[in-house]
Amino acid sequence: MLTRRVIPCLDVRDGRVVKGKKFKDIVDVEDPEVLGEYYSRAGADELVFYDITATNDARRISLEFIEKVAAKINIPFCVGGGVNSIEDFTDILRRGADKVSVNSAAVGNPKLITEASLKFGAQCVVLSMDVKKVDEGKWGVFINGGRIDTGLDALEWAKEGVELGAGELVINSIDADGMKEGYDLELLKTITSNVGVPIIASGGAGRMEDFSRAVLEADVDGVLAASVFHYKEIEIRDLKEYMRSKGIEVRL
Protein backbone atom coordinates (compact mmCIF):
# COMPACT_ATOMS: atom_id res chain seq x y z
CA MET A 1 0.00 0.00 0.00
CA LEU A 2 1.11 3.51 -0.74
CA THR A 3 2.34 5.14 2.46
CA ARG A 4 1.69 8.63 3.76
CA ARG A 5 4.86 10.68 3.62
CA VAL A 6 6.61 12.59 6.41
CA ILE A 7 8.49 15.52 4.93
CA PRO A 8 10.87 17.83 6.79
CA CYS A 9 11.28 21.22 5.18
CA LEU A 10 14.54 23.17 5.29
CA ASP A 11 15.06 26.84 4.48
CA VAL A 12 18.29 27.59 2.69
CA ARG A 13 19.90 31.00 2.35
CA ASP A 14 23.18 31.51 0.50
CA GLY A 15 23.73 27.78 0.43
CA ARG A 16 23.23 27.28 4.17
CA VAL A 17 20.30 25.95 6.15
CA VAL A 18 18.81 28.76 8.17
CA LYS A 19 17.11 26.79 10.95
CA GLY A 20 18.50 23.83 12.77
CA LYS A 21 20.88 25.33 15.28
CA LYS A 22 19.85 22.83 17.91
CA PHE A 23 21.55 19.95 16.15
CA LYS A 24 24.44 20.05 18.55
CA ASP A 25 25.47 16.51 17.74
CA ILE A 26 26.16 17.40 14.13
CA VAL A 27 29.47 19.15 13.53
CA ASP A 28 28.45 21.58 10.81
CA VAL A 29 24.77 22.16 11.36
CA GLU A 30 24.31 24.57 8.54
CA ASP A 31 25.22 22.39 5.58
CA PRO A 32 22.09 21.32 3.67
CA GLU A 33 23.64 17.99 2.74
CA VAL A 34 24.54 17.18 6.35
CA LEU A 35 21.05 17.93 7.59
CA GLY A 36 19.61 16.19 4.54
CA GLU A 37 21.55 13.05 5.29
CA TYR A 38 20.56 13.25 8.94
CA TYR A 39 16.86 13.38 8.07
CA SER A 40 17.23 10.71 5.44
CA ARG A 41 18.73 8.35 8.05
CA ALA A 42 16.13 9.40 10.60
CA GLY A 43 13.40 8.02 8.38
CA ALA A 44 12.16 11.04 6.40
CA ASP A 45 10.36 9.99 3.25
CA GLU A 46 11.26 13.05 1.28
CA LEU A 47 12.85 16.46 1.84
CA VAL A 48 11.90 19.94 0.74
CA PHE A 49 14.45 22.73 0.48
CA TYR A 50 13.22 26.28 0.09
CA ASP A 51 15.89 28.64 -1.11
CA ILE A 52 15.21 32.04 0.41
CA THR A 53 18.30 33.76 -0.98
CA ALA A 54 17.34 37.34 -1.71
CA THR A 55 18.68 38.00 -5.22
CA ASN A 56 18.76 35.95 -8.39
CA ASP A 57 22.52 36.19 -8.80
CA ALA A 58 23.15 35.02 -5.26
CA ARG A 59 20.59 32.25 -5.69
CA ARG A 60 22.43 30.77 -8.64
CA ILE A 61 25.43 30.25 -6.38
CA SER A 62 23.30 29.17 -3.46
CA LEU A 63 21.75 26.40 -5.58
CA GLU A 64 25.08 24.61 -5.67
CA PHE A 65 23.89 22.96 -2.47
CA ILE A 66 21.57 20.78 -4.60
CA GLU A 67 24.48 18.86 -6.10
CA LYS A 68 25.90 18.17 -2.66
CA VAL A 69 22.53 16.98 -1.39
CA ALA A 70 22.00 14.76 -4.44
CA ALA A 71 25.37 13.14 -3.84
CA LYS A 72 24.59 12.42 -0.19
CA ILE A 73 21.01 11.26 0.11
CA ASN A 74 19.05 8.40 -1.42
CA ILE A 75 15.51 9.62 -0.92
CA PRO A 76 13.67 12.08 -3.17
CA PHE A 77 13.89 15.81 -2.62
CA CYS A 78 12.16 18.91 -3.87
CA VAL A 79 13.65 22.37 -4.27
CA GLY A 80 11.67 25.60 -4.35
CA GLY A 81 12.00 29.30 -3.74
CA GLY A 82 12.28 31.98 -6.40
CA VAL A 83 11.45 29.64 -9.26
CA ASN A 84 10.42 31.94 -12.11
CA SER A 85 11.17 30.30 -15.41
CA ILE A 86 11.63 27.05 -17.26
CA GLU A 87 15.39 27.71 -16.99
CA ASP A 88 15.06 27.60 -13.20
CA PHE A 89 13.35 24.21 -13.48
CA THR A 90 16.08 22.93 -15.78
CA ASP A 91 18.82 24.23 -13.52
CA ILE A 92 17.37 22.69 -10.37
CA LEU A 93 16.57 19.31 -11.93
CA ARG A 94 19.94 19.07 -13.68
CA ARG A 95 21.68 19.58 -10.36
CA GLY A 96 19.91 16.51 -9.04
CA ALA A 97 16.61 17.49 -7.43
CA ASP A 98 13.61 15.27 -8.14
CA LYS A 99 10.94 17.93 -7.99
CA VAL A 100 10.68 21.67 -8.27
CA SER A 101 8.12 23.69 -6.40
CA VAL A 102 6.75 26.87 -7.86
CA ASN A 103 4.66 29.40 -5.96
CA SER A 104 4.31 33.14 -6.67
CA ALA A 105 5.58 32.98 -10.25
CA ALA A 106 2.89 30.50 -11.24
CA VAL A 107 0.18 32.95 -10.20
CA GLY A 108 1.53 35.58 -12.59
CA ASN A 109 2.44 33.09 -15.28
CA PRO A 110 0.31 29.93 -15.07
CA LYS A 111 1.77 28.70 -18.37
CA LEU A 112 4.99 28.01 -16.50
CA ILE A 113 3.28 25.02 -14.87
CA THR A 114 2.17 23.62 -18.21
CA GLU A 115 5.49 24.20 -19.90
CA ALA A 116 7.42 22.53 -17.08
CA SER A 117 4.98 19.65 -16.87
CA LEU A 118 5.22 18.92 -20.59
CA LYS A 119 8.98 19.17 -20.54
CA PHE A 120 9.81 17.28 -17.35
CA GLY A 121 6.62 15.42 -16.47
CA ALA A 122 3.90 16.33 -13.98
CA GLN A 123 5.66 14.40 -11.21
CA CYS A 124 8.42 17.05 -11.15
CA VAL A 125 6.07 19.99 -10.86
CA VAL A 126 4.86 20.87 -7.39
CA LEU A 127 2.51 23.80 -7.01
CA SER A 128 3.00 25.38 -3.62
CA MET A 129 0.23 27.67 -2.39
CA ASP A 130 0.21 30.09 0.54
CA VAL A 131 -3.37 30.24 1.65
CA LYS A 132 -5.28 32.40 4.14
CA LYS A 133 -8.90 32.20 5.26
CA VAL A 134 -10.92 35.08 3.83
CA ASP A 135 -14.45 34.02 4.73
CA GLU A 136 -16.35 31.07 6.17
CA GLY A 137 -15.34 28.07 4.03
CA LYS A 138 -13.33 30.34 1.70
CA TRP A 139 -9.58 30.67 1.38
CA GLY A 140 -7.56 33.06 -0.72
CA VAL A 141 -4.15 32.61 -2.36
CA PHE A 142 -1.42 34.99 -1.23
CA ILE A 143 2.02 35.55 -2.72
CA ASN A 144 5.33 37.13 -1.83
CA GLY A 145 5.50 35.48 1.54
CA GLY A 146 1.83 36.11 2.29
CA ARG A 147 2.03 39.88 1.73
CA ILE A 148 -0.02 40.15 -1.46
CA ASP A 149 -3.59 38.94 -1.88
CA THR A 150 -3.97 37.61 -5.41
CA GLY A 151 -7.75 37.55 -5.22
CA LEU A 152 -7.66 33.90 -6.29
CA ASP A 153 -9.79 31.35 -4.49
CA ALA A 154 -7.61 28.56 -3.07
CA LEU A 155 -9.77 25.68 -4.26
CA GLU A 156 -10.16 27.17 -7.74
CA TRP A 157 -6.42 27.77 -8.00
CA ALA A 158 -5.69 24.24 -6.79
CA LYS A 159 -7.98 22.78 -9.44
CA GLU A 160 -6.55 25.03 -12.11
CA GLY A 161 -3.00 24.15 -11.10
CA VAL A 162 -3.72 20.46 -11.58
CA GLU A 163 -5.38 21.11 -14.93
CA LEU A 164 -2.34 23.10 -15.98
CA GLY A 165 -0.12 20.14 -15.16
CA ALA A 166 1.00 20.22 -11.52
CA GLY A 167 1.58 16.71 -10.18
CA GLU A 168 1.40 17.60 -6.50
CA LEU A 169 0.17 20.45 -4.33
CA VAL A 170 1.66 21.81 -1.12
CA ILE A 171 -1.03 23.65 0.80
CA ASN A 172 0.51 26.02 3.29
CA SER A 173 -1.86 27.71 5.70
CA ILE A 174 -0.65 31.19 6.59
CA ASP A 175 -3.12 31.27 9.51
CA ALA A 176 -1.80 28.05 11.03
CA ASP A 177 1.88 28.52 10.20
CA GLY A 178 4.05 28.85 13.26
CA MET A 179 1.12 28.47 15.67
CA LYS A 180 1.81 24.78 16.40
CA GLU A 181 -1.89 24.21 16.91
CA GLY A 182 -2.38 21.82 14.05
CA TYR A 183 -2.85 21.98 10.30
CA ASP A 184 -5.91 23.76 8.90
CA LEU A 185 -7.99 20.61 8.50
CA GLU A 186 -11.03 22.33 7.05
CA LEU A 187 -8.92 23.87 4.30
CA LEU A 188 -7.13 20.60 3.59
CA LYS A 189 -10.37 18.62 3.47
CA THR A 190 -11.76 21.07 0.95
CA ILE A 191 -8.75 20.58 -1.30
CA THR A 192 -8.29 16.80 -0.98
CA SER A 193 -11.93 16.07 -1.67
CA ASN A 194 -11.86 18.05 -4.90
CA VAL A 195 -8.43 17.50 -6.41
CA GLY A 196 -6.93 14.32 -7.89
CA VAL A 197 -3.20 14.68 -7.21
CA PRO A 198 -1.21 14.11 -4.01
CA ILE A 199 -1.73 16.87 -1.43
CA ILE A 200 0.89 17.83 1.12
CA ALA A 201 -0.21 19.61 4.30
CA SER A 202 2.00 22.43 5.49
CA GLY A 203 1.86 24.91 8.35
CA GLY A 204 0.80 24.38 11.93
CA ALA A 205 2.12 21.02 13.07
CA GLY A 206 3.09 21.07 16.72
CA ARG A 207 2.16 17.70 18.23
CA MET A 208 2.20 14.18 16.84
CA GLU A 209 -1.59 14.05 16.72
CA ASP A 210 -1.59 17.04 14.35
CA PHE A 211 0.14 14.87 11.75
CA SER A 212 -2.15 11.89 12.17
CA ARG A 213 -5.27 14.08 12.13
CA ALA A 214 -4.23 15.63 8.82
CA VAL A 215 -4.11 12.13 7.35
CA LEU A 216 -7.13 10.63 9.08
CA GLU A 217 -9.45 13.63 8.90
CA ALA A 218 -8.26 15.47 5.79
CA ASP A 219 -6.82 12.52 3.84
CA VAL A 220 -3.58 14.27 2.89
CA ASP A 221 -0.83 12.25 1.23
CA GLY A 222 2.04 13.90 3.03
CA VAL A 223 2.68 16.00 6.10
CA LEU A 224 5.32 18.69 5.98
CA ALA A 225 6.87 20.46 8.93
CA ALA A 226 9.97 22.41 9.80
CA SER A 227 10.56 23.61 13.32
CA VAL A 228 9.25 20.61 15.25
CA PHE A 229 11.83 18.49 13.43
CA HIS A 230 14.66 21.03 13.46
CA TYR A 231 14.34 21.62 17.17
CA LYS A 232 13.92 17.91 17.82
CA GLU A 233 10.58 18.42 19.50
CA ILE A 234 9.45 15.44 17.49
CA GLU A 235 11.69 12.65 16.20
CA ILE A 236 10.64 11.35 12.81
CA ARG A 237 10.84 7.72 13.83
CA ASP A 238 8.69 8.31 16.93
CA LEU A 239 6.20 10.19 14.79
CA LYS A 240 5.98 7.38 12.26
CA GLU A 241 5.50 4.80 14.98
CA TYR A 242 2.76 6.95 16.43
CA MET A 243 1.10 7.31 13.03
CA ARG A 244 1.28 3.57 12.49
CA SER A 245 -0.35 3.03 15.90
CA LYS A 246 -3.23 5.16 14.60
CA GLY A 247 -3.65 2.82 11.66
CA ILE A 248 -1.80 4.95 9.12
CA GLU A 249 0.41 3.19 6.57
CA VAL A 250 3.96 4.55 6.91
CA ARG A 251 7.42 3.39 5.87
CA LEU A 252 9.30 2.25 8.96
Next chain:
Amino acid sequence: MNVIVDYGLGNLRSLQTALKGQGIETGITSDQEEIAAASAIFLPGVGAFRDASKALWESGLADLLIRKANEGTYIIGICLGMQLMYDRSFENGEYKGLGLIPGDIVKLEQMPKIPHMGWNNLTLEREDPLVKYTSTGDYVYFVHSYYAKSSGEEILAYGEYGERIPAIVRRGNTIGFQFHPEKSAEVGARLLKALGEIIL
Protein backbone atom coordinates in the same frame (compact mmCIF):
# COMPACT_ATOMS: atom_id res chain seq x y z
CA MET B 1 32.81 -0.04 -19.13
CA ASN B 2 29.26 0.27 -17.79
CA VAL B 3 27.36 3.19 -19.21
CA ILE B 4 24.33 5.28 -18.34
CA VAL B 5 22.71 6.34 -21.59
CA ASP B 6 22.23 10.09 -21.75
CA TYR B 7 19.54 10.88 -24.26
CA GLY B 8 18.74 14.29 -22.89
CA LEU B 9 16.10 13.37 -20.33
CA GLY B 10 16.34 13.64 -16.62
CA ASN B 11 18.90 13.72 -13.90
CA LEU B 12 21.50 10.98 -14.09
CA ARG B 13 23.69 12.06 -11.22
CA SER B 14 21.66 10.38 -8.47
CA LEU B 15 21.69 7.09 -10.34
CA GLN B 16 25.41 7.28 -10.99
CA THR B 17 26.10 8.08 -7.33
CA ALA B 18 23.89 5.24 -6.09
CA LEU B 19 25.53 2.75 -8.44
CA LYS B 20 28.97 3.88 -7.36
CA GLY B 21 27.95 3.31 -3.77
CA GLN B 22 27.52 -0.38 -4.65
CA GLY B 23 30.79 -0.58 -6.54
CA ILE B 24 29.26 -0.18 -10.00
CA GLU B 25 31.30 2.44 -11.85
CA THR B 26 29.55 4.01 -14.80
CA GLY B 27 30.21 6.60 -17.45
CA ILE B 28 27.40 8.87 -18.63
CA THR B 29 27.37 9.01 -22.41
CA SER B 30 25.36 9.43 -25.57
CA ASP B 31 28.29 8.29 -27.72
CA GLN B 32 27.20 5.27 -29.73
CA GLU B 33 30.69 3.82 -29.96
CA GLU B 34 31.00 3.87 -26.19
CA ILE B 35 27.57 2.32 -25.82
CA ALA B 36 28.40 -0.32 -28.43
CA ALA B 37 31.47 -1.30 -26.38
CA ALA B 38 29.66 -1.23 -23.02
CA SER B 39 29.53 -4.25 -20.73
CA ALA B 40 26.28 -3.17 -19.08
CA ILE B 41 23.91 -0.42 -20.17
CA PHE B 42 21.66 1.62 -17.90
CA LEU B 43 18.67 3.22 -19.55
CA PRO B 44 17.26 5.86 -17.20
CA GLY B 45 14.57 8.39 -17.95
CA VAL B 46 11.87 10.58 -16.59
CA GLY B 47 9.33 12.49 -18.61
CA ALA B 48 7.22 11.53 -21.56
CA PHE B 49 7.46 8.24 -23.43
CA ARG B 50 6.92 10.02 -26.73
CA ASP B 51 10.00 12.22 -26.37
CA ALA B 52 12.17 9.37 -25.12
CA SER B 53 11.04 6.99 -27.85
CA LYS B 54 11.60 9.65 -30.48
CA ALA B 55 15.09 10.44 -29.15
CA LEU B 56 16.08 6.75 -29.14
CA TRP B 57 14.72 5.83 -32.58
CA GLU B 58 15.85 8.97 -34.39
CA SER B 59 19.39 8.78 -33.06
CA GLY B 60 19.82 5.11 -33.91
CA LEU B 61 20.27 4.32 -30.21
CA ALA B 62 17.20 2.09 -30.22
CA ASP B 63 18.68 -0.25 -32.85
CA LEU B 64 21.98 -0.28 -31.01
CA LEU B 65 20.32 -1.16 -27.68
CA ILE B 66 18.32 -3.97 -29.30
CA ARG B 67 21.50 -5.35 -30.89
CA LYS B 68 23.38 -5.18 -27.60
CA ALA B 69 20.51 -6.89 -25.78
CA ASN B 70 20.51 -9.68 -28.36
CA GLU B 71 24.25 -10.10 -27.90
CA GLY B 72 23.66 -10.73 -24.21
CA THR B 73 24.70 -7.38 -22.77
CA TYR B 74 22.86 -6.46 -19.57
CA ILE B 75 20.39 -3.66 -20.23
CA ILE B 76 18.90 -2.13 -17.09
CA GLY B 77 15.93 0.20 -17.50
CA ILE B 78 14.75 2.44 -14.71
CA CYS B 79 11.31 4.06 -14.51
CA LEU B 80 10.63 5.37 -18.02
CA GLY B 81 13.72 3.41 -19.08
CA MET B 82 11.98 0.20 -18.05
CA GLN B 83 8.80 1.16 -19.88
CA LEU B 84 10.84 1.77 -23.03
CA MET B 85 11.86 -1.91 -23.01
CA TYR B 86 8.30 -3.04 -23.76
CA ASP B 87 6.66 -3.21 -27.21
CA ARG B 88 4.66 -0.02 -27.20
CA SER B 89 3.20 2.69 -25.03
CA PHE B 90 -0.20 4.34 -25.15
CA GLU B 91 0.95 7.45 -23.31
CA ASN B 92 -0.83 10.27 -25.16
CA GLY B 93 -0.83 8.37 -28.43
CA GLU B 94 0.87 5.20 -29.50
CA TYR B 95 4.65 4.99 -29.52
CA LYS B 96 7.12 2.26 -30.23
CA GLY B 97 9.32 0.80 -27.51
CA LEU B 98 12.36 -1.42 -27.87
CA GLY B 99 10.39 -4.66 -27.80
CA LEU B 100 12.83 -6.41 -25.46
CA ILE B 101 9.96 -7.52 -23.20
CA PRO B 102 6.51 -8.39 -24.61
CA GLY B 103 3.79 -6.08 -23.35
CA ASP B 104 2.30 -2.60 -23.50
CA ILE B 105 2.53 0.51 -21.38
CA VAL B 106 -0.91 1.73 -20.36
CA LYS B 107 -2.35 4.38 -18.06
CA LEU B 108 -3.09 3.74 -14.41
CA GLU B 109 -6.82 4.19 -14.03
CA GLN B 110 -8.12 2.43 -10.95
CA MET B 111 -7.02 4.88 -8.30
CA PRO B 112 -8.33 8.39 -7.66
CA LYS B 113 -4.84 9.88 -7.50
CA ILE B 114 -2.48 9.78 -10.44
CA PRO B 115 0.57 9.82 -10.60
CA HIS B 116 1.31 6.89 -8.33
CA MET B 117 3.83 8.87 -6.32
CA GLY B 118 5.47 7.85 -3.10
CA TRP B 119 6.61 4.84 -1.12
CA ASN B 120 4.85 1.58 -1.79
CA ASN B 121 5.72 -1.96 -0.82
CA LEU B 122 6.86 -4.82 -2.98
CA THR B 123 5.52 -8.34 -3.20
CA LEU B 124 8.06 -10.86 -4.42
CA GLU B 125 6.75 -13.06 -7.18
CA ARG B 126 9.69 -15.14 -8.30
CA GLU B 127 13.09 -16.02 -6.90
CA ASP B 128 16.07 -14.48 -8.61
CA PRO B 129 19.58 -13.40 -7.60
CA LEU B 130 18.43 -9.82 -8.24
CA VAL B 131 16.00 -9.93 -5.32
CA LYS B 132 18.14 -11.99 -2.95
CA TYR B 133 18.45 -9.08 -0.51
CA THR B 134 14.84 -7.95 -0.97
CA SER B 135 11.77 -9.07 0.97
CA THR B 136 8.05 -8.83 0.47
CA GLY B 137 6.90 -5.69 2.28
CA ASP B 138 10.03 -3.64 1.51
CA TYR B 139 9.19 -0.07 0.54
CA VAL B 140 10.47 1.58 -2.63
CA TYR B 141 9.85 4.98 -4.20
CA PHE B 142 7.51 5.08 -7.20
CA VAL B 143 6.67 7.99 -9.48
CA HIS B 144 4.67 7.11 -12.58
CA SER B 145 1.30 7.40 -14.27
CA TYR B 146 1.62 4.46 -16.66
CA TYR B 147 2.50 0.82 -16.05
CA ALA B 148 3.45 -2.32 -17.93
CA LYS B 149 0.64 -4.63 -18.90
CA SER B 150 2.02 -7.99 -19.94
CA SER B 151 1.70 -11.72 -19.51
CA GLY B 152 3.54 -11.24 -16.23
CA GLU B 153 6.24 -13.83 -16.94
CA GLU B 154 8.97 -11.23 -16.48
CA ILE B 155 7.79 -10.05 -13.05
CA LEU B 156 10.11 -10.63 -10.09
CA ALA B 157 8.22 -8.26 -7.80
CA TYR B 158 5.13 -6.13 -8.06
CA GLY B 159 3.47 -3.26 -6.23
CA GLU B 160 -0.24 -2.67 -5.78
CA TYR B 161 -1.89 0.56 -6.83
CA GLY B 162 -5.35 -0.37 -7.98
CA GLU B 163 -3.55 -2.66 -10.42
CA ARG B 164 -0.76 -5.13 -10.03
CA ILE B 165 2.19 -3.03 -11.08
CA PRO B 166 5.27 -4.80 -12.42
CA ALA B 167 7.95 -3.26 -10.22
CA ILE B 168 11.05 -5.40 -10.80
CA VAL B 169 11.17 -7.28 -14.09
CA ARG B 170 13.73 -9.52 -15.69
CA ARG B 171 13.88 -11.34 -18.97
CA GLY B 172 17.34 -12.88 -19.20
CA ASN B 173 19.81 -10.04 -19.50
CA THR B 174 17.08 -7.42 -19.68
CA ILE B 175 16.25 -5.96 -16.25
CA GLY B 176 13.82 -3.21 -15.30
CA PHE B 177 12.75 -1.24 -12.25
CA GLN B 178 9.51 0.74 -12.41
CA PHE B 179 10.44 2.60 -9.22
CA HIS B 180 13.67 4.46 -8.48
CA PRO B 181 16.15 2.21 -6.67
CA GLU B 182 18.51 5.18 -6.42
CA LYS B 183 15.85 7.03 -4.40
CA SER B 184 14.66 4.05 -2.36
CA ALA B 185 16.98 4.37 0.62
CA GLU B 186 18.39 1.08 2.00
CA VAL B 187 16.03 -1.16 0.05
CA GLY B 188 17.19 0.42 -3.18
CA ALA B 189 20.82 0.13 -2.17
CA ARG B 190 20.39 -3.60 -1.52
CA LEU B 191 18.81 -4.09 -4.94
CA LEU B 192 21.70 -2.31 -6.61
CA LYS B 193 24.12 -4.43 -4.58
CA ALA B 194 22.49 -7.58 -5.93
CA LEU B 195 22.50 -6.08 -9.40
CA GLY B 196 26.24 -5.46 -9.10
CA GLU B 197 26.78 -9.10 -8.20
CA ILE B 198 24.97 -10.10 -11.39
CA ILE B 199 26.45 -7.69 -13.90
CA LEU B 200 30.04 -7.22 -12.70
